[in-house]
Amino acid sequence: MSYKDIQTNASTKALEEFRTYTQDKDTPDRVVEHYRDMRTYQTVEFYERMEKKYSFENGTYRKLMTIEEAFVELENYVDASDPDLDLPNLLHLLQTAEGIRKAQHPDWLQLTGLLHDMGKIMFLWGDANDGQDGYSPNGKQWALGGDTFVVGCRIPDDAVVFPEFNTLNPDMHDARYNTTCGMYELHCGLDALKFAWGHDEYMYRMLVANNCKLPREALDMIRYHSAYPWHDKGAYTHLMKEEDKERMKWVQLFNKFDLYTKDGENELRGEKMKELWPYYQGLLEKYGLSGKLKW
Numbered sequence: 001m002s003y004k005d006i007q008t009n010a011s012t013k014a015l016e017e018f019r020t021y022t023q024d025k026d027t028p029d030r031v032v033e034h035y036r037d038m039r040t041y042q043t044v045e046f047y048e049r050m051e052k053k054y055s056f057e058n059g060t061y062r063k064l065m066t067i068e069e070a071f072v073e074l075e076n077y078v079d080a081s082d083p084d085l086d087l088p089n090l091l092h093l094l095q096t097a098e099g100i101r102k103a104q105h106p107d108w109l110q111l112t113g114l115l116h117d118m119g120k121i122m123f124l125w126g127d128a129n130d131g132q133d134g135y136s137p138n139g140k141q142w143a144l145g146g147d148t149f150v151v152g153c154r155i156p157d158d159a160v161v162f163p164e165f166n167t168l169n170p171d172m173h174d175a176r177y178n179t180t181c182g183m184y185e186l187h188c189g190l191d192a193l194k195f196a197w198g199h200d201e202y203m204y205r206m207l208v209a210n211n212c213k214l215p216r217e218a219l220d221m222i223r224y225h226s227a228y229p230w231h232d233k234g235a236y237t238h239l240m241k242e243e244d245k246e247r248m249k250w251v252q253l254f255n256k257f258d259l260y261t262k263d264g265e266n267e268l269r270g271e272k273m274k275e276l277w278p279y280y281q282g283l284l285e286k287y288g289l290s291g292k293l294k295w
Contacts, residue, residue: 030138032162038142039165041131042196044152044177050130050143050197054122056209061294062125067284068277070121070295077120077134093117094273097280099257111283112218113257116225119199119206120144121295147228148196150236153182159233180238189241190224200226206295213288220247221254231255 054062065073074090097113123144126132133139149155155172157163171177184192195201204223207214224247229235231251240248284290 034142034146035162036165036168037131037140038146038196039155039160039162040168041142042149042151043169043171044183044194046143047151047194047197053125053130054202054205056205056294059294061209063295064292065295066292067115067118067289068281070118073121073124074118077123090273094276096257098276103257107283108214108218108287109221109254111280111287111289112214112221112254114280114283115203115207115289116222116254116258117145117199117203119201119203119222122199122202143197144199146196146198146226148198148200148226149229150182150184150193150195150239152177152194153184153239154178154180156229156233156235159229159235161228184239186238187241188239190239190244190247193236193239195224195227198226200224206293207289210293211288213286217247217250221251224251225255225258227251 071090093114093116096116097110100113101110120134122132123134123139123141126134126143128136128140131140131143134141134144147161149160151171154177155163155166155169157166160166166172176183200223204219207219207222224231231248232255281290
């Protein structure tokens with residue numbers, strides 16, 4: 001499969017209409033507030049605290065659920081950080097998966113589209129203090145979704161949305177973390193970096209803990225798809241290994257579907273969703289994700 005020249009043909013919106021982030025009347029207040037909070041509270045200390053809270057070590061988990069049961073939990077969750085989508089995440093996941101399927105990409109990539117945002121299930125165990133309130137209509141969700149940046153080194157002004165909020169981050173006033181490399185070594189590699197905690201990192205860890213059979217490319221897509229400063233703006237190249245360049249291309253392929261299938265007119269509600277499920281249930285079984293899973 002080539003990651004070049006893919007076509008999605010899934011959205012009726014023009015490409016320039018997506019990912020518009022500015023502090024003006026066209027950007028919802030909830031989005032501006034989300035990124036202000038995210039830049040303020042996403043620190044090394046917070047990442048390490050969430051890493052412990054959501055650990056899967058020694059068989060630890062918070063709940064046993066099937067993927068279908070987790071979908072039910074996510075039905076009423078709408079992403080407060082996304083200016084492109086005012087639909088439940090379940091519909092976006094199906095839109096992404098179906099866009100990939102229509103483009104005739106491999107079934108593991110289709111399943112990746114279905115699963116990629118399911119880490120937002122953390123809202124079941126989170127609260128507003130941790131930026132994981134998915135129950136309130138205007139709940140704090142700064143540790144569930146949004147563009148992720150690397151904590152533990154300088155936040156790049158030229159690669160993040162709302163760079164004016166960077167100075168709000170306590171780590172940017174800590175000599176251990178506010179330099180170009182911060183706490184990292186040059187070319188330490190992608191997997192050594194701690195990206196702001198969110199659904200991406202949690203879902204990656206959940207899939208690994210459940211011994212899924214998805215390939216590394218799929219796990220990278222899930223773990224790094226929100227890392228726009230990296231895969232879209234080219235930040236952190238000084239921290240990458242040579243092999244990470246190839247990995248980035250796979251994430252970029254996936255994100256064309258993740259972004260450009262977001263469309264309120266592209267609906268898959270009701271009976272259509274029921275018709276699709278047996279197909280994806282078969283993929284879950286194929287890749288070791290059927291039955292009760294650790295969450």
